[in-house]
Amino acid sequence: MKKLFSILFHPVLLLIVGLLLVSGAIWIAGPLVSFARTYPLESATARFVAIGCVVLLLVLRRIWVAWRARRTQAALSAGLAATVDAPRREAAPQTAGEAEVATLGKRFDEALAVLRDARLTASGRKPGWRDWVTMSGRQYLYQLPWYMFIGAPGAGKTTALVHSGLRFPLAERFGTDRIRGVGGTRNCDWWFTDEAVLIDTAGRYTTQESDRDTDQTAWQGFLALLKKTRPRQPINGVLLTLAVPDLLAATPASTDETASTLRARMRELTKAFGTRFPVYVLITKTDLLAGFTEFFADMPKEERAQIFGFTFPFDPKHPLSDAEFRARVDAELDALEARLVARLPDRLNAESGLAQRAAIMGFPQQFAAIRPLLADALRATFVQSKHEDMPLLRGVYFTSGTQEGTPIDRVLGSLARALGMERGVPPPRPSSGRSYFIERLLTQVVFAEQGLAGSNLQWARRRHLWRLCAYAAIAAVTVGVLALWSTSYLRNRAYVANVDQSARAAKQAVAGTTAAGTQLVALLPLLSAVRHLASTPQVDAAHPPIAMQFGLWQGAKLDAGATGAYERLLTDLFLPKLAARIEEQARSASPANAGYAYEALKAYLMLNQPDHQDADALKAWILTDWDRSLPREVGNEERAALSRHLDALLARGVVHPNLPFDERLVAHLRGMLAASTLAQRVYGRVKQQGVGADYPEFTVAHAGGPNASLVFTRSSGAPLTRGVPGLYSFDGYHKAFLKAVDETAAQLAAEEPWVLGIRDQSGLPRGDPAAMQRLTEDVRLLYLQDYARIWTEFLNDIRIVHADSLSQSTQIARILSAPDSPLAALSKAASRETTLGAKPEGETTVVDRANDKIGAARERLLKVIRGSDPTQIATVAPGAQLESIVDDRFTGLRALVTSPGAGQPAPITQTLAVINDVYTYLSATDEALQQKTAPPPSDAPAKLRALAPRMPEPIRTALLDLGSQGAGQAQQARRVNLSADLKESISSFCNRAVSGRYPFDPNSGRDVLPEDFGTLFAPGGKFDDFFQKNLAPDVDVSAKPWAFKKSDASASQISPAGLAQFERAATIRGVFFRGGGKAPALALQFKPLDMDPTILSFTLDVDGQVLTYAHGPQIATAIQWPGTRGSQRVSLQLTPPPTSGARNLVFEGPWALFRMFDRLDVQPTEQPERFIVTFDVEGRKTRFEVTANSVENPFRLADLRAFSCPERL
Template sequence: MSFLGIPAAGKSSAIYNSGLKFPFEETHQKMVSAGLSGTRNCDWFFSTEGILLDTAGRYSVYSEDHSEWLGFLNILKKNRSKAPVNGLILIVSIAELISQSPENSLKLAKNLRARIQDLTERLEVVVPVYLVFSKMDLIAGFTEFFEFYEAQEYNQAWGATLPYEQNSSHNAVDLFEKHYTILYDGLKGVSSTHLSRRHSQNISPSVMTFPLEFKTLKPALKSFIGTLFEDNPYQFQPVFRGFYFTSALQEGVIESPMTEQIAQEFQLTQIAQNDLKDHSKITPNHGYFLNGLFSDVILKDKDLVKQHVNTGRKRQRYIAFIGALAGVSIILGVWVWSYRNNQQLIGEVQADLNKVVQLERASGQQLSTQLEALLILQRRLQQLDEFDENRPLKFSFGLYQGNELREKLKAEYLKGVKQIVLTPTQQNIAQYLQRVKNNETTLKANHTNVEIKQTAQSQQYLEPSDTNPQDAYNALKAYLMMSNPQYMDASHLSDQVTRFWRSWLDANKGQMPRADMIQEAEQILSYAMTLANDKQFPVLEADSQIVDQTRQVLLSVVRGMPARDRVYNEIKMRAAVRFPALTVSQIVGETNKNIVLGSYALPGVFTQKAWNDYVEKAIEEAADKPTDSKDWVLNSRQSDDLTFSGSPEQIRKQLTALYKQEYIAEWRKFLSGIHYAKAGQFAQQVKNIDVLGEPQNSPIRTLIERVAVETNWDNPVVQAELAAPQKGFIAWFKRKVLNHDDKQVANQVANNAQGAISQEYQMFYQLVRKRDDQQGKSLLDEYMTNLALVRSKFNELKNAGEIGPNAMTLVKQTLNEQTSVFNQTQKIVDEKMAVGFNEIDQRLLQKLVVSPLTQAFESLITPTQDEINKLWVMQAYQPFTANLAKKYPFNSSASLQATSSEIGQILGENGSISRFVKESLDPFVIRRGYTLTSKTWKDLGISLNPQSSQWYGNW
C-alpha cells in the first residue's frame, strides 16, 4: 500500500499509530523518532499484515520533484511488475482543507489526481483509492466527543467503504453525500445517547455540538471530492473505494464556536473547565479509527488491484504482438518452404538412385551404363558439395538433409568406383608388377644404383615399362596406397590410375565411342580422387607376395627415395587430409558448373590456402628436425638423413622448390582440363553466352581471377596488388606523388622476388592487372566488355524470332569485315592479351578466352546454312522445277522445248542461279576458277555439298 499526501498531512503519524505490528520494532522506533520531522523520500514499513510505503509529501505538490516521483514509480514497476502497489491511500488534513481558500483546496485535489494518473500510467495498474481525512482532533469537540470510547470502539473504521466498481468515481459526489448524511445521523444518535446516559454529570458541550461541527465540513469535502474524481477524457478514472476520518494524535482542547453560539441563543451558562471530570484533562495517546481502517479494510483489499495498460503501451504491445505473430508466421512459412524444398531434394536424390538401379538392371555389365550411373551419382554429390560451401537459403533453417543424403550417395558412389575404377586398376598394377618380377634379370643388367625421383608427371599417359625402375616404384607406391589409406597421396594415385585404368577401359568399352568414354572416365576419376582421403574411400586387399617380390627387385637396383623426397611426401600426405581438392565447379559456382567444365580435380595441397595455413610452416619445421630414414614403399631404412642435405635454410629451399615444381605441374593439369560445354542447339548457346558474357559476374572472370591469385602468391608485389586493388585518390597519389607508375609496377613484378610459380603463370596476373593505358582497367575488363557485345548480338538474334537471316548476316560480317564483334574481340586477344607469352601460354589463353567465341560462332553455322538452302530453293530451285524441269532438254519426254530466253532466266549469266551465287553464296565462299571453297573464321565456315561444288563447276 502506498501513501500520498501533502507535507504535514499526517501520513507518517497515521502509520505510527495504526496499531499494526511491526516485526522490526527497533527500526520502527527509530523511524518514529525520525518521522516527527517529516519523510524525506520514502519510508518502508514492514508489518505482519502488509507493507506500507510512506512517500514524501513534496512529491504531491512540487513540480520540481515530479521527475523523482516518476523515478520512484519506475523502481516499483521494475522490481514488482505485476502489482507494484495494491492500493493508494490519500491522506488529506481536514484542518488544512477547511482553513485554506477554496482555490487552494481545488488545486490540491488536481495535484493529487495528477499523481494518481502518474501511478496508473507508469505502474499499469488500477488500484482502489482510499481517501482519508486526517487530524480530525483539530475539529472542535472531536476529542471530547470520543474520549469515553473503549479500544474496541475507537479501533473501528469511521467512514464509508464503497462497492468496488470501475466506474464508482463517476458518481463520487452522490455517494459521498449519501454516506456522509448517514455518518452525520449516526453522530446525532451517539450525541443523544451520551446526553441521556450522563444527564446527572457535568458533560462537555462538545458532546452536543460536535455533530454540528461535522455537518459544517460537508461543503468543503464535497467540493474537494468532486474535483478529485472529476471526469476527464485525458486521464484514467480512479476507483473510489471509500472515505474515512481519523486522528493519530490529540493535543489540547479546541474551543468550539458552535458551543458559544448555542449558549447565547438559549441563554445557557457554560460549565467551567475546572468543574469537568479529571480524566477529561488527560490527553489520549492512541489513534482514533486507524487500526480497523488498516487491518479490516485497506490491507484486506490487497487482491483488488487490476493490471491496466495505457494507450501508448497498449499500442506498443499490440504492435509487438502483431510483429511476433508475423514473425512466427514467417518462421513457420519459411520452415514449410524449406521443408518442401528439402523434401523435393530428397525426392530428386531418390529418383537418381532409382535411375541407377534401373540402368544396372537393364544393362548393368556394359561400361557405358556403369559410367553413366556413376556420373548420375557424381553430379548429385557435386551439387551437395557445393551446398556445403554455399548453401541455398531454401534448404536452410535447420531442416537441411543434404549431409545425410550425401553420405548415402557417397557410399553408393564409392562402391561403384571400387568396382569399375580401383579394382581393375589394382589388377592391372599387379599384373605389371608381376611382369617386372619376370624381367628382373634384364632390370638388374641395365640399371644399377638408380635414384628414385619424386615425380614423373609427364609420363601419366604413357604405358609403364617393365624394365624401368622409376615406373615400377611409382606403380608399387600406388598399389600400396590402395590397401594402406594412411599413405594416401591423391595426386600420385590419380596419375597411376590414369596409366593403368586406360587399358581396361579400352578392352571393355564395347560399342561406346572412345572419345566419350575417355571424357566420362576423366570426369569420374577427377571427382573420385577428391575423396581419396575420405574415411569411406574403398580399401583394397593387396597381394603380399607381389609386394615383397617387387620390393626385392627394386632394392637390388635402386638407392631408394632420398630423405628430402620422403619428408616432402609426408608433408603432402598430411596436407591432403586438411585441404579438400579444388574443382572447376567449386570456383565457378553451382549455377555455372554445367557451362564451365573441368576434367581434373586439383589436390587441395596445391592451393594458396594450403601453403599459407600448413605447407610453409611444415617445411620450416621439417628443415630443423631429424627425419625418419624409412622408405615405406620399399620398407627399407636409408643411411641418409635430411640433415645431410645442408643447412636448415638450404633444406627449406629444396623442399620449397619441390613443392613449387609440383604446384606448377598440378595447376598445368588443372588448367588443361578446363573446357566449355558445347551447345547442341542455338537456343542453348544463347543461354551459355548469356552467362559467359556477363561483364562482372561471368564465370570466365571468376575463373581467371581465382587462377591469378592462386598462381602468384610467391611474388609479394603481385599478391599485394591482387589482394587490394587501388583506385581513385590512392592510385593517383602513388602515381603522381610517389612516382609508382604502371611501368615501375611491371618492372617490380619482373625483378622483385618473383617466385617460380608466379614466373610460370605471370600471364594471369598480366590479364587482371589494372593498367594506366587502359584507363584503370585490365585486359580482362576489355575482353569482357567485348564479349558482352557478342552476348547482346545473340540476344538480339533470339528476340528477332526467325534467327536465320540475322545469323547469316552476322556470319557474313565476321567472314568479310573486321568490324564484326567476333573479329574485334579476337583482335583484343591477339594484339593485347597474347602479346609476349610463350606458345604454351598462348594455347592456354586460346582455350580460356577464344573458345567461347568459336563455340558461339559455330552455333551460327547451322542456321546460316539453313537460310542459304532456303534462299537456293526460293531463288533457283523452285523457278527451275516450275518451268525448265518440265521442258526439253531437261525432261527428255517433254513435248515442249525450253527457249533460250527461258534458259537464260535460270542458267544464264544474269539468271537466278548467278544472282544467288553472287548475292547469297559469294560472301561465304572463295571462288578459284570453277572451284568453290568455304571462307572460314577460326577454321569454321559453312559446309559445301561436294555434289553442289561439282555442279557449280559444270555450270
C-alpha cells in the first residue's frame, strides 16, 4: 500500500496529471471564456498554443532554477580561489611555509575542478532526473547547511572535526589526511561532508591578537564573501569552542576578556549577515581532565558517539532571562554531574588497577571543579544586554577528539598548594585514536536544526509542490465548475418549486389564526414554518449545498421574502399576544408583592410608551414570566424557540402593539405602589437580580471543615450543605451588594418619574448626591436588618447531632475539642461573615485600625449596657456605621474567637478546654463501664452546663446539647451496667431466697431462711455492699424517700423503683440487724397490761423462752428472737384451756414469732417502739405492751411487706 501511494503521489506523476488537467480545462472551457465580447480560445489552434505556453513556462522555470544554482556555485568557487591565490600572488615561494601555501593552492585548484561538477544528494550519490524534477536531490555544496567554527587558537576545533566520524565524499580524491580540502590553516579550513559544509576559521580571526588590523580586515572580508555568496542564508549556525585547559588556566579578568571577544565576533556575524543563527558551545579537550580516559575507557564506539551535554529549549519569542539562564545552566550541569556520579560505582567495580580506580574516583570531582569556571564563562559570554540581543545559544556539549597531552588535576593541585607540597607532573599520554561525544552531536543536533537560522531547502521544496498542486487545482476547478453549474441549475429549479408549495400552505394557516388571547405556544408551528419558509427538508437556506451555488443560488431572494413575511407575523400575531399577557400580569399584581407590581407596571408602560422602551429589560421580564407561567409540558426546545422569536421581534427596534392603553390600570398600580418606599423597591430589585449569586453559600459543611457532618445537624431538618445565601456574606456585601445597590438605586431613581407618574420631581433623589446617599443608606439598612435576622436564625438552627451511644458522644466531644475543632472553625468563619465593619483584605489603613480599636471598646460597653440580650440593639447608634446593625448583634461571638492581645489565645480556647474535660470524663466513663468498674467522679458536665448560658450561638446550644446528652448517656450506660451487675450479684439470689416466701409473702407457707435473709440484708450483705460501692456517693439518704443528689441530676435516669428497694433494704437492715450480726435478730419486752378474768394463767413459750402471767404483778419479760434453743417454735397455753379443747396454740418455723403476731391485734402507741398486742382466744383477751429495740415495728413493717427483689436500676 505504501508503494502504491508513493507511485500515485509521485511528483512526476502529479506534474503530468496537473498538466493534463490544465490542458483539458483549456481545451474544454476555453471556448466559453469571453473577453471584451470576444472568445480568444474558440479555435483549436489558439487552445493548442495556450497549452504549449503552459508547458513552456514550466520548462523555463526549471531552466532558470538550475542556472541560478550554477551561478551561485561559480561565485563561491571564485571567492574561495581568491583566498588561496592571494598569498601566491604576493611573492614566490621561498621558505618551507610559503612552499606549503603553494602546495595547498595547487591542491585547491584540483578541488575546485571537482566542486564544479560535485552535486551530491543527502546520501552522497549523484542526483538523477527524479531529483531534478522533484528538487529532492538538488543539494549542491553551496546549498548544504554551512556552519562556522570559531574559538581561540589551539581550542581543538580541527581535532574535533577530524575525529567527528562524519563522511567526507571528496576523500577519494584528496586522501584521508587532507579531506578538509581548501584554504590553508593560516586562513581557514573548509570541510565538505555529505550533510554540511563546515568552516574551521583560524583562531587568530577570533582573538585578533597577532596583527589586529590584518586579522580584522581578513575577517571582515571573509564575512563579506560569505554574505555575497549566500545572501539568503550565509551560515546555518556557529560552533563556538572553549578548551578545557583554557578554562582551567583562566582568571576572572581573562574570562571576561575572552567572553568580550567572543561576543564581539558573534555581534559582527549578526551585523554582517542580518540574521540570527544558533550557537553551539563545544567544550573541547575534555580528556585533559584527570581521569577522563579511565572513566570512559569501557565505552564502545556506539556509546562514544553519543552526546554529553545539554540543549536549551527553543523559544525565540520568550528568551531566557539572566536569572533563568543561570538557573538553567546550573541545573543542567548538576544533571551531568549526577550522571557521572551514578556511573561511578559500575566503573569502580569494573576496574581492578588502583591507579585507574583512583583516577576514575576523582573524575567527578575534576568535573565539579571545572563547573564554576564554565558557568562563569557562559554567563559572561551570553549575558543579556539592553543594547544588543543575546546570541541564540542552543546548548553546551563536552567533546574529546584525541586523548593527547598531560591531564590537568585541578583538585590535587589545589590540595598540594594548600599543604605546601610539590606535585610531580605525569608524563604525556600517547594518542588513543578515539573520539568522544562528537559524531551524534553534529548529525543529530547541529545538522538537524539547520532550519533555525532562516529559510532552507524545505521551503523551496514545499513551494515547488504547492505550485504543482495549484496547477492540478486549476484543472480540477475548470472541469468541476462546468459540472456544478449544470447540477446547480437543476437543483435550484426543483428547490424554488418546493418553496412555492410551502408558501401556499403557510398562507392558508395564517388566514385561520387570530391575534386574540395570550397563548403563544400555539403560534410556534406557524412562526417556525414562515421563518424557515426558504428552507426545505432537502435544503437549508442558511447553509445551502455547494452544488446549488456558483452564482445560481436562489435561496437568498426567497429567504428575504420569507423574512419579510415572518416579521409581519411577529407584529400582527406574536406582539399582540405578548402585550395581552403583560397586561394580564399587570392586572394580577397585588399589594403583597410590591416588587412584582412595580416590574409589571414598568413592562406595561415600556410596551406602550416607546420613549421608555428598553429591549433588554422587557426581554428579561417576558423570559421570567415564561419561566414561571408556562406549563411543564412546554419543553426546552419550545421555550428556546419562543426566546428566538422574541429576539427577532425586539431586534427590529421599538415595538408598539395596536391595543388600547388602559390608563385606569396604570393609575391603580401607581396608587398601590405608593404604599412602599423607594428603598424597599430598590432592595427588592437587588434580590430579584440575583446579586451575590456568584459567591458561595455559607454552609456548616464548608465552614466547619471535613468533620462538621460528624458533629452538627440542623434543627429545621435542612442539610448542612445549605446555609446563608452568598448575598448575605462578607464578600457578598462588600463586593456585590454595595456596588449593585448604587447602580440599582440610580436606575430606579431614574425610572420613578415615568413608572410611577411623578410629576413633581423635586423630592426625587435623581441628580442630588446627598439624596442618593440617603437612599442607598436606607436600602443598606433594610439589607443589614435582614442580614442580622438571617444569620441569627441560621446560627440558632445549628445543633449537635443526636448520639445513640456513649461512645458516639465521646467521639463528638473529642472532635469538638480537637485543635481543628469544627466548632471553633465554624465560629471563626461565622464571626468573619458577621463583622461587616471590617475592611476587605488589602484595604485596611492606619485609620481603619484606629477605628477598629475604638469599635472594640464600644463593643465592650455595649455588652455591659445590654447584658445578655443580643437582640436589644436593632438600630444604628448615633455616629455609628450602618454595619453595626450586624456587628453589634454578634459581638459576643466575635469577642469569643478574637484574641484579646498579641500572643494571647482567644477565649474560645478556654471553652474548648472545658469540652476537652467533658471528653476526658466521657472517655474515662466509657472505659470504666467496659471494665465494669465505677466511673471516676467529675464536675465537667456541670461546668459545661454552667458555661453554656454565657456563650453566644451556636456555641450555647452546642454546649447544652453536649452536656445533657453526653452526661445522660454516661449515666444511662452506667445504669445498664449496674442493672447487669445487680442482676448477677443480687437479683438472681434474691428471687430464689425471698420471692414467694414468708415474711415477704404473708400468705406463703414457705419461710425465708435466716441465713439467706442475712446474706441479703445484713450489714456488708449483698444489698449493703452493692449500694456502698455503686450508689452511695450519688444518693441523698437523708431525704425521704431517698433521692439522687442535685449535683448529679443526670443520674436520675436510674428508676425510682430500683432505688426504693435499696431504701427498704436499708430499713430492714436497721430493724433486724441492729446488733451488726449476720443473722436477723430482735430484742422484745412483753409487759402484761390486763387479762380476761376467765383466764387463770397465760403462758407464751418463744423457742424455750417462757412468759407466764396469772393476774400478778405487771413485770416486763425480755424475749430474744430467735431463741437460743433453736427449736423454731412458738406456743401459747391458757388455763383453763379453750372450750374447743385445744390447750395450746402452736406456730413453727424460723419466722414462727412473726406468724403469731400476724394473728394478733397490734395497736400503735405514742411511742413508735411500743405497741399493744391483744391475744384473743375464743373471745377471751389478754393484752401486752411490747417494746421493740427499734422505732420501726418489725411485725407491721411496711417496707418488709412492700419489698421485692430489684431487677434493674
